[in-house]
Amino acid sequence: MGAATPIRFVAGSRELFAVPRKLVTVRHSLEDLVAGASRALPDLAAEADGYRVLSAPLETAEALIADNPDMIPGGFQRYRRHYIAMDGGFDAYMAGFSSKTRSTLRRKQRKFAEAAEGTLDLREYRGARGFDEFLAAALPLSRETYQGRLLDAGLPEALEAQAALREAAADDRLRAFILWLDGKPASYLCLPVEGETLVYAWLGYAPALSHLSPGTVLQLAALETLYAERRFRFFDFTEGEGAHKALFGTASVEAASFFLLRGRAANRLLVGALAAFDGSVAAARRIAEGSGALAGARRMLRG
Known part of the structure; x- marks a missing residue:
């Protein structure tokens, strides 16, 4: 059975609220990414709501979603996974x-x-x-x-x-x-x-x-x-981007994290709400960047 995993609604760096789902985590190692290999999804227990896929090679993410048409994808994040090759x-x-x-x-x-x-x-x-x-x-x-x-x-x-x-x-x-x-x-x-x-x-x-x-x-x-x-052999900066990771890393690979939920009505509503929320946050961010207000907003969120 999947563990209780919050699907987070985040503005900037602050979580406003979260909706729990029982998700099976499928985590890709740095070695998987460097090799371009995607991990197979395990069978789901009846109680599980779906999968949380972390740091899949970007070139395999679309195929992974397409191979599971009965699941609803959501929360798609694309980023570079930075690492140090310590050779x-x-x-x-x-x-x-x-x-x-x-x-x-x-x-x-x-x-x-x-x-x-x-x-x-x-x-x-x-x-x-x-x-x-x-x-x-x-x-x-x-x-x-x-x-x-x-x-x-x-x-x-x-x-x-x-x-x-x-x-x-x-x-x-x-x-x-x-x-x-x-x-x-x-x-x-x-x-x-x-x-x-x-x-x-x-x-x-x-x-x-x-x-x-x-x-x-x-x-x-x-x-x-x-x-x-x-x-x-490697120092792995894991999922997500950041100035610190980009500074110290010597290489990076493109990765994607997302979740796949069972095709139930409640899950469709959740994915739709998250997409709308993330879209509104992205639009507000673009406006803030254009107006020069982003730095002040970050200070407010951290304060």
């Missing part, structure tokens, strides 16, 4: 940036180090005990972040989810980092490991320190440590 060393990775970008990144590192009395206090947490130390320090910060407050995308609060991460850490399938400033966590990064791939799952930073770019500084410092392991 060289850290120096080679840095050489891939323009000289201007390298200078900007180093300047941000120096600025943060100056605020920290000359050094970067980056700490890595390994194993089950290390994960517990990471969680104790990072979870309070996660609750303060923009992701935690508005997007429900902070570090997991559920004990079951935390236990799964602790088990992964004990099995050396997790990497976690905290960048400290004045004895307090400034930013955190938590990366589950799937085979030879690091999965960009949680990054957050103290809102009051945004002028010091702690998330960017932590990302770069953590990558240097991870490259030194010489274990990983």
Whole structure:
């Protein structure tokens, strides 16, 4: 049976409301995307309402929908899935940036180090005990972040989810980092490991320190440590786009996420309402961009 999954009505970065459906999640790995391979949809239990398809290769998405004509597609999102191909060393990775970008990144590192009395206090947490130390320090910060407050995308609060991460850490399938400033966590990064791939799952930073770019500084410092392991093939920035992902990624592939619902009247109404809502949000966004009001709207939504 599918898990209870909210179909969200989102304006900007704020969820206004959601309609629950029991959906079976079909998640494509980065390796699937690079290979252009689409995963088969499993059989649905009678109680399930449909599928949530995440990050399918764009070139296979239309065929996947066409092969299931009795299902109603909705919530279609097209984006580039960014990743780092970690087939060289850290120096080679840095050489891939323009000289201007390298200078900007180093300047941000120096600025943060100056605020920290000359050094970067980056700490890595390994194993089950290390994960517990990471969680104790990072979870309070996660609750303060923009992701935690508005997007429900902070570090997991559920004990079951935390236990799964602790088990992964004990099995050396997790990497976690905290960048400290004045004895307090400034930013955190938590990366589950799937085979030879690091999965960009949680990054957050103290809102009051945004002028010091702690998330960017932590990302770069953590990558240097991870490259030194010489274990990983990919750093996967997962679904969705963003300036941070585009900056640090070395490559990308086109992907699509959507859901497929059983052809019931209630589901047709839901898909139609979502399409109309998303259309109105997109139109309002275009108007705001044209009038220069978008930046103010973002501040209002985050505030």
